[in-house]
Amino acid sequence: MTTSDSPLTQDALKTLVGQAALHYVEPGSIVGVGTGSTVNKFIDALAGIKDRIRGAVSSSEASTQRLRALGIEVLDAAEVPSLPVYIDGADEIDAHGYMVKGGGAALTREKIVAALAERFVCIVDESKQVATLGRFPLPVEVIPMAAAQISRRFAQLGGTARLRLAGDQPLVTDNGQRILDVTGLAISEPLAFESQVNQWPGVVTVGVFAHQKASVCLLGTAQGVQTIA
């Protein structure tokens, strides 16, 4: 498919930003790697310079598999005190660098690895830009016994929460938990919203990345890659 005003396919825009992110990889460093189809383009590009990095810390089993298949060493996040950069996609990003993430169900590990990094470089095609977060159903990782209670809390905020399925069964995350996808929210104050939902018992991670917003956004457009810092 092509995006509304771009002659390039969405896939081509993802490739462009994935390659552009190499610019932020410091020689000899360990790289924080996110999850998703855009990050897969970055991983493919990273393979081309794998001899110039020490390795990667990964945010999901899927990214770990791809990194290892391309000969990139994957280190345990628990053994890495800090990272110069974390590179990941997003489902939505606003003008402040606030994001919604978790479309690939990896949001918890994404926040953990992002928290190790000095800089979060977000790579997205222009379809992900929004004025206000909430167009994309908000992913929330939850402990299963709390799912109904948390759904009722979202209903009080005007949202509708649905358990994410994989086939006809509830999707199970890399952490053994469940995902609620919440529609009908307009998240006009992302920092306050993230803090509020984080307080609810049974919430593992809310997919609003406001306290850990993007430091830099590489935006894939018809005119090329725009850098928004």
Ligand code: 5RP
């Ligand atoms: C995974 C994520 C992804 O970064 C997000 O879903 C974007 O994915 P894609 O690049 O495939 O559009 O948060 O949990």
